[in-house]
Amino acid sequence: MRTTVIHGPQDIRLEERPRPRVLDPGDAVVRVVASCVCGSDLWDYRGIRPLAAPHPIGHELVGVVEAVGSAVASLLPGDFVIAPFSLSDGTCQACRHGAESACDQVTVVGGTDKEGRQLDGAQGEFARIPLADSSLVVVPEPVDPARIPSLLTLADVMSTGHHAAVSAGVGPGTTVVVVGDGAVGLCAVLAAARLGATRIIAMSRHDDRAALAREFGATDVVASRGDTGIAAVKELLGGNLADSACECVGTEQSMAQALGVVRGGGRVGFVGVPAGGPQLPVGQLFARNITVGGGMAPAHHYIPELLPDVLSGAIDPGRVFTQEFGLEDIADAYAAMDERRVVKSLIRL
Amino acid sequence: MRTTVIHGPQDIRLEERPRPRVLDPGDAVVRVVASCVCGSDLWDYRGIRPLAAPHPIGHELVGVVEAVGSAVASLLPGDFVIAPFSLSDGTCQACRHGAESACDQVTVVGGTDKEGRQLDGAQGEFARIPLADSSLVVVPEPVDPARIPSLLTLADVMSTGHHAAVSAGVGPGTTVVVVGDGAVGLCAVLAAARLGATRIIAMSRHDDRAALAREFGATDVVASRGDTGIAAVKELLGGNLADSACECVGTEQSMAQALGVVRGGGRVGFVGVPAGGPQLPVGQLFARNITVGGGMAPAHHYIPELLPDVLSGAIDPGRVFTQEFGLEDIADAYAAMDERRVVKSLIRL
Numbered sequence: 141m142r143t144t145v146i147h148g149p150q151d152i153r154l155e156e157r158p159r160p161r162v163l164d165p166g167d168a169v170v171r172v173v174a175s176c177v178c179g180s181d182l183w184d185y186r187g188i189r190p191l192a193a194p195h196p197i198g199h200e201l202v203g204v205v206e207a208v209g210s211a212v213a214s215l216l217p218g219d220f221v222i223a224p225f226s227l228s229d230g231t232c233q234a235c236r237h238g239a240e241s242a243c244d245q246v247t248v249v250g251g252t253d254k255e256g257r258q259l260d261g262a263q264g265e266f267a268r269i270p271l272a273d274s275s276l277v278v279v280p281e282p283v284d285p286a287r288i289p290s291l292l293t294l295a296d297v298m299s300t301g302h303h304a305a306v307s308a309g310v311g312p313g314t315t316v317v318v319v320g321d322g323a324v325g326l327c328a329v330l331a332a333a334r335l336g337a338t339r340i341i342a343m344s345r346h347d348d349r350a351a352l353a354r355e356f357g358a359t360d361v362v363a364s365r366g367d368t369g370i371a372a373v374k375e376l377l378g379g380n381l382a383d384s385a386c387e388c389v390g391t392e393q394s395m396a397q398a399l400g401v402v403r404g405g406g407r408v409g410f411v412g413v414p415a416g417g418p419q420l421p422v423g424q425l426f427a428r429n430i431t432v433g434g435g436m437a438p439a440h441h442y443i444p445e446l447l448p449d450v451l452s453g454a455i456d457p458g459r460v461f462t463q464e465f466g467l468e469d470i471a472d473a474y475a476a477m478d479e480r481r482v483v484k485s486l487i488r489l
Numbered sequence: 490m491r492t493t494v495i496h497g498p499q500d501i502r503l504e505e506r507p508r509p510r511v512l513d514p515g516d517a518v519v520r521v522v523a524s525c526v527c528g529s530d531l532w533d534y535r536g537i538r539p540l541a542a543p544h545p546i547g548h549e550l551v552g553v554v555e556a557v558g559s560a561v562a563s564l565l566p567g568d569f570v571i572a573p574f575s576l577s578d579g580t581c582q583a584c585r586h587g588a589e590s591a592c593d594q595v596t597v598v599g600g601t602d603k604e605g606r607q608l609d610g611a612q613g614e615f616a617r618i619p620l621a622d623s624s625l626v627v628v629p630e631p632v633d634p635a636r637i638p639s640l641l642t643l644a645d646v647m648s649t650g651h652h653a654a655v656s657a658g659v660g661p662g663t664t665v666v667v668v669g670d671g672a673v674g675l676c677a678v679l680a681a682a683r684l685g686a687t688r689i690i691a692m693s694r695h696d697d698r699a700a701l702a703r704e705f706g707a708t709d710v711v712a713s714r715g716d717t718g719i720a721a722v723k724e725l726l727g728g729n730l731a732d733s734a735c736e737c738v739g740t741e742q743s744m745a746q747a748l749g750v751v752r753g754g755g756r757v758g759f760v761g762v763p764a765g766g767p768q769l770p771v772g773q774l775f776a777r778n779i780t781v782g783g784g785m786a787p788a789h790h791y792i793p794e795l796l797p798d799v800l801s802g803a804i805d806p807g808r809v810f811t812q813e814f815g816l817e818d819i820a821d822a823y824a825a826m827d828e829r830r831v832v833k834s835l836i837r838l
Contacts, residue, residue, distance in 0.1 A: 233729045234753030234778075242753020242778045307780065380582045395771070404583030404591025405787075414775050419768030422744070426763050429583075429591045431656065431782030435775040438754070 143264025144470045147194040149187035150478075152471045157196075160260050160268035164253075165211035168272035170203040170221060174292050175262040175487040176461065177477050178225075179322050180413050185474050188415070198263030198487075199225040199249040200295040202288060205276070206266065212273050220283045221276040222447075223262070223269055224439035225249055225296040230274025241436035245271065263470055263487055277443045280451070289458025289486055290450045293327065297484070298457040299439035300411045301327025301388070302446060305335055307409030307434035308384035312336030315380070317373055317401040318358070320388030321349040323460040323484040324411060326356055328386040330457055333357025334449065341373055341382065343397065349483060352459060365393075370400045382406065387434070390415045402430055410434040461486035492613025493819045496543040498536035499827075501820045506545075509609050509617035513602075514560035517621035519552040519570060523641050524611040524836040525810065526826050527574075528671050529762050534823050537764070547612030547836075548574040548598040549644040551637060554625070555615065561622050569632045570625040571796075572611070572618055573788035574598055574645040579623025590785035594620065612819055612836055626792045629800070638807025638835055639799045642676065643792050646833070647806040649760045650676025650737070651795060652786035654684055656758030657733035661685030664729070666722055666750040667707070669737030670698040672809040672833040673760060675705055677735040679806055682706025683798065690722055690731065692746065698832060701808060714742075719749045731755065736783070739764045751779055759783040810835035 141159040146152055160169050175198050183189040184197065205219040215221070228235050228243035235243050245254055250261040253270045260267035269276060279291060290298070301324050310316050310332045318328045321344035332340050333356060341360045342353035350361045362372045374381060383406050387398035390412025398408045399421070411434050420432060449455045463482040465473040466489075473485035490508040495501055509518050524547050532538040533546065554568040564570070577584050577592035584592050594603055599610040602619045609616035618625060628640060639647070650673050659665050659681045667677045670693035681689050682705060690709045691702035699710040711721045723730060732755050736747035739761025747757045748770070760783050769781060798804045812831040814822040815838075822834035 232753075237732075237752065237754045239752070239754025239778045242776070244753075383586075403586065403588070404581075404593075405586045405588025407782075410771075410775070414771045420771050420774070420781075422759075422763045422769050425769070425781070426759070426784040427591065429588045429782075429784040429787070431780060432769075432774070433756075433778075433780030433782075435778040438778070 141265040142467060144197055144261055145194050146184050146191065146197045148191055150185060152185065152474045154468060154470055157264070160266050162207050162209045163268065164270055165209040166271055166273060167209040168205050168212055168215055168269045168276060169207045170201065170223065170267050170269055171206050172201045172203040172262065172265055172267060172489050174288050174489065175201045176292060177473050177485040177487070178296060179324065181474070182478055185478060195258065196250055196261030196264065198261040200292060201249065201262035201267060202292045202295065208272065214273050215276060215278065220279045220281060222279060222291055222294050222443060223249055223276055224299070224443065226436060226439065227269065227271045227275040228440060229271050235274070238438060238441040240438040240440045263467070265467070265489060275440060277440065277447070279447070287450060289461045290456055292486070293457040293460065294443050294446055294450065295439060297323045297460060298327045298330070298446060299442045300324050300437040302331040302442050303437035304328040304386035304388055304409040304411040304434060305331040308386050309407040310335045310337050310384050313338050314383040315339040315377060316384040316386060317341045317343060317382045317398070318386045318388060319343050319394050319398045320412060321346060321353060322388065325386070325388035326352055326460050326483065327457050328388050329353050329358050330356040330455055332386070334455060339377065341376060343369060346480070352483065355459070365397060369397060373401045384409065386411070388412050395420070399424060399430060405429045407431045407433070411437060460484045464488050490614040491816060493546055493610055494543050495533050495540065495546045497540055499534060501534065501823045503817060503819055509615050511556050511558045512617065513619060514558040515620055515622060516558040517554050517561055517564055517618045517625060518556045519550065519572065519616050519618055520555050521550045521552040521611065521614055521616060521838050523637050523838065524550045525641060526612070526822050526834040526836070527645060528673065530823070531827055534827060544607065545599055545610030545613065547610040549641060550598065550611035550616060551641050551644065557621065563622050564625060564627065569628045569630065571628060571640055571643050571792060572598055572625055573648070573792065575785060575788065576618065576620045576624040577789060578620050584623070587787060587790040589787040589789045612816070614816070614838060624789060626789065626796070628796070636799060638810045639805055641835070642806040642809065643795055643799065644788060646672045646809060647676045647679070647795060648788035648791045649673050649786040651680040651791050653677040653735035653737055653758040653760040653783055654680040656756070656783035657735050658756040659684045659686050659733050662687050663732040664688040664726060665733040665735060666690045666692060666731045666747070667735045667737060668692050668743050668747045669761060670695060670702060671737065674735070674737035675701055675809050675832065676806050677737050678702050678707050679705040679804055681735070683804060688726065690725060692718060695829070701832065704808070714746060718746060722750045733758065735760070737761050744769070748773060748779060754778045756780045756782070760786060809833045813837050
C-alpha cells in the first residue's frame, strides 16, 4: 500500500509499505477514506521536533473496516468508522471517567502499540488500529460523502476545540476568548457557539481565518496580542475580562495571553500541545483564582455528543479544510499548510 | 491599644499603638473578640519570607463592630462579625462572580489599603477594616461563646479548606486525597466530608493531626510521601487513583504529590500559598488531562453557605485550635505552632 513517511524537515514522501493485517485479537484494519494534516505534524515538518528516524505520519482518519481480530465485538467489515487520534482501552479508570486520552494504554494513530510496534500513519491507504473495539466509532450508514470532512474533524480538531471549550467552562451566557486561529482554534469557536457562549472573541491576524471564525460564531475578532490584546478584549467587553479562554496554540506566549484575558475566578481550557514545556505560573493562578484544565482531547468521549450535530448539518466543522488533495499530492498538502495557503489540508483517497 | 508586631524571625512583640478610627466612609472599626495564628504567619516568623520592616501581623478575626463610616449601610455598632482575611469591594467583575479574593481592590487584613496605609493586624485589640460593607459578614445574635473558634475558622482556614475541596471538584461519591495536615488540610478533610466524598485519604505523618483528620471524616491516613505515597493511595483505592486532590501546603513537592495521586481527567484544588514560586508542569497536566484550580479562597463567598452548619454544630472546624492563648501570650502562641505543639493557636481577647 501507499503511505506517507516523513524523512526530515520538508521531506515528506509517499512510499510503498506492506499492507497491514490483524496482528492482535483486538485489532481492526481500516481502509482510509479521508485523512488530513495536523498542525502538530508540522512540528516534525518544520524541524521543531527533531526526528530520530523516518516514520509514518498522520493521526486523523475516517475509513471503512476491512478486517477485525477475534476479540473485536462491536465492529464488522464494511463499517464506516471515525478513528479518534488517541486509542484507548475503554476499561481503565481514566476511560471509565471519560478521559480516554489519559488511558493507561493510550497510544496515538501512527504511534507505537503496547508491544512497541510502529503503527501505520493515517496518511496512507490502510491502517492497523489496536484497541479497535473501544476506540473506533461507527457512523450510521449511509454516509453522505459531503459530510466526510466534518466527520473527519471529529477524529481530532473538532473534538479538541470542543475539549478546549468544555475545559474552559463555556456554557450559556458566558464570554470566551479563543487564542489561536488554526483549525483547532476555529473549532473551539464553533464549539463555544454550540455550547451557548454569548460573546466569542477570536484572536486572529489572518483575514481568511477571521472570516471563518465569524462564520463559526465569533462575535468579535481581535488582531492585537499581549497587553494590547488584553486591552482590546476589555474594551469589547465594556471594561470586563472574559469568563473563559481557550488556549489552542501551545506556546508560553499563547498561554500567557489566555491567562491574561480571563477575569478573576475565570477558566482557561488548553489544548495546544505544550511546545518546549512552558510551565504554568502558579502564583498568577493563585492570586487570580484561575482554573486551568484541558490537555489531549478525549475525542472518543465527545464523538457521541458531536456526531448527531455533524450528521444533521447543525455544525459543519469540515469547513476548516480549505483545500482537498489526493494522496499523491501529500507533499503539497504539507507545503500548503506550512505556507499558510490553507487552514487545513484534507487528503481524500 | 495592644497589638502584635513582628520585628524579625522569632521576634513577636505585643506593642501599644494608637486605637484605630474610621478614616474612610467605607471603614468599620472592629473590637477583636478572637484571632489566631496562621501557617502563613510562620513564614515571616521563620524568616522564610524576609521582612522589610517591623509590621503588624495577623489576618483572621471575629469581633464586634465599634464604629462605621458614613457609607456603611449594612453594619451597625454592636454587630458580631466575621472578617474574611481578604477584603473586597463587592462590585468588580471578580466579586460579582463570587471570586472576591481576586477583587480589583483586594487587600488582606493586616495589609495595606488602596491609599497604601498600613492596616491593623488581626492579632490586636482593634482593627480598622476598609471595604467593610462588602467584606464583613454579620453573625446572627446571640453568639454562643463556644462557637467562636469555629466562627473564626470561617475567616480563613475553613473557607480555604472548602475552596480546596470545591476547586478539586469534590462531590457526592468522589474519592479525594488531602495533601497537608495543617489546619487548612484538616479543614479540607472536613469540607470534603461535608460535600459527600465517600473516600477521603489524609496524607499525615503526625498522630495528633491524623486523629483529628479521622474525626473530621478521613476514611484513611497515608504517612508516606512521593511515589511510595502514590502507591499507598492506589492500594487503598483498589488499584485506582483519586478523583480529586486538595493541595494544602504550597511547595513544589506537595503540588507534585497532589498531581501524582489523581487519575487521568482528575482535578487538583490548590490553596497552599505558592512558596518560592514553583511552576506547574503543563506537560503533565496535558498528558493526563488534570485540571488545576483554586488559589486564595473567596471566604466572603463561602461564609453564607458554611455559617449555618457552624451555627447548628453540624461542623465544628474550630477543633483545629488545640490551644487557647491570651493576647499577652502571643509570642508563645507563635512558638507553640512553630514547634508543632499545637495544630493552630487561638487568641481569645
